Amino acid sequence: MRTLVLRLNPGDDLRASLDLALGQGGGEAAFVVSGIGSLRGASIRFAGAEHPTRIEGDLEILTLAGSLSPDGSHLHISVSDAEGRVLGGHAAPGCAVRTTAEVLVAWLPDWRFARTHDPLTGYAELAPHRKD
Numbered sequence: 001m002r003t004l005v006l007r008l009n010p011g012d013d014l015r016a017s018l019d020l021a022l023g024q025g026g027g028e029a030a031f032v033v034s035g036i037g038s039l040r041g042a043s044i045r046f047a048g049a050e051h052p053t054r055i056e057g058d059l060e061i062l063t064l065a066g067s068l069s070p071d072g073s074h075l076h077i078s079v080s081d082a083e084g085r086v087l088g089g090h091a092a093p094g095c096a097v098r099t100t101a102e103v104l105v106a107w108l109p110d111w112r113f114a115r116t117h118d119p120l121t122g123y124a125e126l127a128p129h130r131k132d
Contacts (some may be wrong), residue, residue: 029111035064036100043094052092069113
């Protein structure tokens with residue numbers, strides 16, 4: 001396992017930056033172990049919802065975790081607003097960093113992650129494969 005600590009800058013899209021980091025690192029499988037920071041608005045798909053909900057305003061990232069693959073990432077996030085209300089779900093494109101985001105990524109060089117349609121769930125789910 002290899003690790004990478006990322007510091008994202010104001011205006012960076014959280015999801016796009018993590019997808020880019022996977023590609024630039026030459027890996028085919030990684031996990032976001034932890035992430036904290038702040039966002040200027042977020043797009044989060046809540047449990048059971050078909051589409052993301054846009055949340056405006058300054059937000060604190062309380063947790064960030066998920067898997068990264070060349071076929072797309074699967075990220076969960078929880079954020080709090082200025083009143084301390086907490087919301088969470090799937091991090092969608094459109095989560096722009098406000099001041100910073102600090103993210104710990106663990107690369108798994110012996111693995112390749114893919115996403116394939118699972119007829120049981122109806123979604124593209126993780127299909128991990130150990131490399132020979």
